[in-house]
Amino acid sequence: MRIFKKPKKDEKPISTEVTVETKKVSQPFSRSSVHTYILERPWLSEKAMRLRPGGQYVFLVRPAANKKMVWQEVERRYGVKVKAVNLVKKNKEKKAIITLVPGQQIDI
Helix, strand or coil: CCCCCCCCCCCCCCCCCCCCCCCCCCCCCCHHHCCCCCEEEECCCHHHHHHHHHCEEEEEECCCCCHHHHHHHHHHHHCCCEEEEEEEEECCEEEEEEEECCCCCCCC
8 A cells, every 4th residue: 555655657646536426306396386386285075074163174285295384385375374283194195184273264
């Protein structure tokens, strides 16, 4: 090993440069269109309809969505105050159960 010695004339010098390959990762959605792709549609089932008088609404959301994204999107899109957001993931579907502040409702 010739770390401190001069290389011979026929030897190539040891390269100290390190090349790093970067991999481009695709995002599930762009930052500019975050709000348009969070909520896919309202979830209309018997159980979801029973939750409505209590101020709870169920929406099908994107798998990449988190509670904060859903919270902001519901407040922006429907103009209501959100009290809580619960996310349920089952069989590649992600649903958000939105609880509104008492006295507010969403017309769907």
